[in-house]
Amino acid sequence: MAGNRFGTLFAVTTFGESHGPALGCVVDGCPAGVPLELEHIRSALRRRRPGSGGASTARAEADEPELLSGVFEGKTLGTPIAVLVRNTGSRSEDYDNLKDCYRPGHADWTWEAKYGLRDHRGGGRSSGRETLCRVAAGAVAAQFLSRYGIVIRAWSSAIGGITAAGMDDPAFSLDEAEANPLRVPCAQDAARIAERISALRAQGDSAGGTVSCAVTGVPPGLGEPVFGKLDALLASAMLSIGAAKGIEFGAGFGAARSTGSAQNDRLMPTAERLPSQAPAARYETNNAGGVLGGIATGMALLFTVAFKPVPSITRAQKTIDRTGAEREILIKGRHDICVVPRAVPVVEAMAALVLADLMLLRRADRHQPC
Numbered sequence: 309m310a311g312n313r314f315g316t317l318f319a320v321t322t323f324g325e326s327h328g329p330a331l332g333c334v335v336d337g338c339p340a341g342v343p344l345e346l347e348h349i350r351s352a353l354r355r356r357r358p359g360s361g362g363a364s365t366a367r368a369e370a371d372e373p374e375l376l377s378g379v380f381e382g383k384t385l386g387t388p389i390a391v392l393v394r395n396t397g398s399r400s401e402d403y404d405n406l407k408d409c410y411r412p413g414h415a416d417w418t419w420e421a422k423y424g425l426r427d428h429r430g431g432g433r434s435s436g437r438e439t440l441c442r443v444a445a446g447a448v449a450a451q452f453l454s455r456y457g458i459v460i461r462a463w464s465s466a467i468g469g470i471t472a473a474g475m476d477d478p479a480f481s482l483d484e485a486e487a488n489p490l491r492v493p494c495a496q497d498a499a500r501i502a503e504r505i506s507a508l509r510a511q512g513d514s515a516g517g518t519v520s521c522a523v524t525g526v527p528p529g530l531g532e533p534v535f536g537k538l539d540a541l542l543a544s545a546m547l548s549i550g551a552a553k554g555i556e557f558g559a560g561f562g563a564a565r566s567t568g569s570a571q572n573d574r575l576m577p578t579a580e581r582l583p584s585q586a587p588a589a590r591y592e593t594n595n596a597g598g599v600l601g602g603i604a605t606g607m608a609l610l611f612t613v614a615f616k617p618v619p620s621i622t623r624a625q626k627t628i629d630r631t632g633a634e635r636e637i638l639i640k641g642r643h644d645i646c647v648v649p650r651a652v653p654v655v656e657a658m659a660a661l662v663l664a665d666l667m668l669l670r671r672a673d674r675h676q677p678c
């Protein structure tokens with residue numbers, strides 16, 4: 309099975325199924341000497357675990373990481389970094405009725421159409437649980453990036469049709485987003501969203517929403533035209549997350565309804581020079597979301613990822629079975645009502661992996677004596 313490796317120089321391979329013995333990742337290409345403790349990975353995984361906000365699965369997993377290689381006395385060795393997380397809380401019998409039929413909206417049928425067989429327990433590798441591997445690898449990337457002052461913060465910007473306070477709203481608080489389990493940056497909005505989620509739960513339904521992300525400290529010039537554009541790589545990274553259905557940068561799809569005079573970010577005079585000798589970029593606005601021509605402007609990198617509603621809902625649904633006959637299914641198992649709060653650290657992790665890779669690739673930008 310191909311497609312389990314991500315990145316060029318700072319690369320990660322992930323493995324494991326939802327109800328198999330374990331999941332994990334191998335990060336290859338992380339330079340030697342980066343401070344890394346097991347606790348960095350453990351606390352990143354803790355943020356991805358189901359919260360108590362009613363939107364998350366009741367599956368209780370310890371998600372305790374084991375660091376198998378690549379780190380010695382608190383520093384990376386430059387060798388592959390392997391992280392293993394054992395599955396301890398799976399209840400595979402909940403999925404027995406899915407062995408022979410396909411959940412609408414999930415990947416059951418497409419996996420079987422492709423491979424002719426699948427691990428039906430918990431969705432196998434198409435489970436949201438797969439994202440823990442990304443979060444473990446992202447914790448390594450974030451440690452590498454912190455040396456350059458690059459900070460990545462994401463939050464739930466909309467859930468179930470309710471849009472939370474945006475960055476320019478005085479009610480917006482990233483501390484609040486960290487404090488409530490829905491990861492909503494405003495306590496009042498979080499309360500409204502919690503009500504919406506419990507109503508959907510009572511109806512046996514689920515919700516979609518968006519995760520927004522801001523990255524500061526990105527050096528101007530990051531990104532590799534033309535096929536390795538910063539925005540193209542981020543889009544690929546984000547759309548590889550289960551249930552992710554779209555991404556927009558800066559003014560996003562709104563720009564399509566706008567005009568050039570309203571959208572163009574005005575460049576302001578500056579005395580500073582970049583290593584390339586170009587004047588340092590200073591923009592009055594950031595409609596571009598921190599990227600032009602696939603290259604970082606030096607302004608905050610801003611993007612929003614759209615997630616569809618969780619496919620595994622508890623109300624009865626019509627589908628087909630392996631014989632092709634029509635069936636009605638009732639899905640058991642412990643499912644999220646909305647993936648958005650738990651996708652927040654996943655979005656951050658994928659952004660960290662993209663940026664770590666580009667930080668290594670940019671060392672090839674211009675000739676410098678060794």
Ligand SMILES: Cc1cc2nc3c(=O)[nH]c(=O)nc-3n(C[C@H](O)[C@H](O)[C@H](O)COP(=O)(O)O)c2cc1C
Pocket residue numbers: 365413414415434435436437439549550551552616618619620642643644647650651654
């Ligand atoms: C963090 C996270 C948690 C998820 N939890 C569930 C879940 O509990 N139940 C479910 O049916 N899908 C869940 N999903 C979504 C499925 O993984 C996804 O819909 C499925 O793989 C099909 O892929 P697609 O929606 O991208 O086409 C989750 C996704 C993420 C990112």
